[in-house]
Amino acid sequence: MLRDVGPVYELLLPDVAATQRLGTELAAELAASEVLAIDGELGSGKTTLIRAIVAGLGGDPELVSSPTFTLINRYQARLPIVHLDAYRLRDGSDLAALGFDELLEESVVLIEWASRVRPALSGCVRWDALIEHHPPGRRARLQAPPGKRLQLGQVTGKLP
């Protein structure tokens, strides 16, 4: 069965500032109990995007670091933010063991290396992001959940 999905955005992120503007825009659209599932190879800018989202939600971006070993970081902001790194998770049962359902109840959940656990996220209101190297910058593909959209006027160049 096809999933009901929202619009897809193909974006050019020529420099760090462009990734940060995308984060600012995402912060304006993300709501509690929504998930941003981010994929992208090493150093593609996943944490940079999350740092800008945290700042956009009124949190302290300096507290943001990859939760590679802690698995979960939490930040205080207008909405509580949960930052997960799924790199070391095997599958959705590892995610459940972290208390994912409870975490999602009131928070925005931002996940790096989300492909590890994406099947377990099928019931969530989910934004999907894939960031790829596109020298000297990056490109991103972003899929909004049904009924949601981004206001991209200021954000980035659009790919042809």
Ligand SMILES: Nc1ncnc2c1ncn2[C@@H]1O[C@H](COP(=O)(O)OP(=O)(O)OP(=O)(O)O)[C@@H](O)[C@H]1O
């Ligand atoms: N659009 C961009 N253009 C150029 N450089 C960028 C862009 N976005 C982020 N970067 C740079 O890429 C580097 C890696 O960023 P970041 O740590 O956010 O990646 P990551 O995907 O979280 O890495 P990891 O896989 O190690 O967790 C940083 O130096 C950052 O400034």
Ligand SMILES: [Mg+2]
């Ligand atoms: Mg990272």
